[in-house]
Amino acid sequence: MFPVSPNYGSGCPCFPTPCAQAVLGSTSTPVPCPALPACVPPGVLPLSRRPPAWGRAARQPPGLPLALARAFSNNKILVELDESSGVATMKFKSPPVNSLSLDFLTEFCISLEKLENNRACRGVILTSAIPKIFSSGLDITEMCGKSTEHYAEFWRAVQEMWLRVYGCNMVMIAAVNGSSPAGGCLIALSCDYRIMVDNPKFSIGLNETQLGIVAPFWFKDTFVNVVGQRIAERSLQLGALHPAPEALKLGVVDELVPEEKLQERAAAVMAQWLALPDHARQITKSMMRKTVLDRLISHREEDIQHFISFTSKESIQKSLRMYMEMLRKKSG
């Protein structure tokens, strides 16, 4: 039996029996299944996937249980879909700090894929159910003292998360209700619009250098596309975590609101974005992001190998262990 395409999963109509196209041939080249979006290699989603739903939410596809369409939650993410507006909210609820573990990332991708495949959904708001924390970024324990196979699996999941959010045809809004370092910041930067709670105690930024590690090129590209070369260069080198008011000044986030207004404001901004014809907005988004997405898609395996050799270095392991120790001392 040949292995199946890496994109094959429970979202595919032919799951659990892979159709011929979902199975990898002897060349090991993934063959996308034309009948099912979930088997298409990740990246910019084919525009035909989204319904021409301008001005109203499209109908629920037949066969999907209504309850599933309205709310589902596995473990670490609560997903609610308001069918009347076509807007879903994905609420991170993985205590203590919503760190992006392999399990979290897997659940995230499955949840987003479910929404993508639901014709009733046109926009997603990402937010947190954990007070004061949006996400603490990649789970550092996934990068410490593990096997190379584990590093490869973990990094593929991080890539997958970014490809899905950055390449998503739906409108994505980050409602940042707490601190958001590194990988947490990347999630927000990958959305179309960022609203943050107006609290200087909450900070956001790509602080990798502070851990003695380096933000990969696609983190950097995403950051540059939001704030521009100069601000990104300075902020990245310094590993800066910007308090909310500074993040607004630098353009890391688009606006600040009082905490109690955050969800209401996110819904209002979403309504503005959804008022545009889907096809025009989607083509424009794809045009703006394609080069950056294609860069990772065409260097994906190389990027995994870079991550493995970088992370496996004893000096990097030492830096990560010391950082975790510092966090533990601070918390305990």
Ligand SMILES: CCCCCCCCCCC/C=C/C(=O)SCCNC(=O)CCNC(=O)[C@H](O)C(C)(C)COP(=O)(O)OP(=O)(O)OC[C@H]1O[C@@H](n2cnc3c(N)ncnc32)[C@H](O)[C@@H]1OP(=O)(O)O
């Ligand atoms: C040539 C180039 C090649 C490039 C190759 C690639 C190189 C690798 C690139 C990797 C990119 C990495 C991206 C990342 O996201 S790294 C993670 C960065 N995150 C952080 O720095 C955040 C750290 N956390 C904090 O600052 C605080 O915890 C936070 C402000 C988020 C919350 O503070 P609070 O006081 O509320 O909570 P505590 O600090 O007490 O934390 C509670 C417990 O949670 C643990 N914790 C926190 N963050 C993480 C994390 N990211 N991963 C795992 N665990 C985390 C913390 O240790 C506490 O645990 P204990 O209760 O057991 O002490």
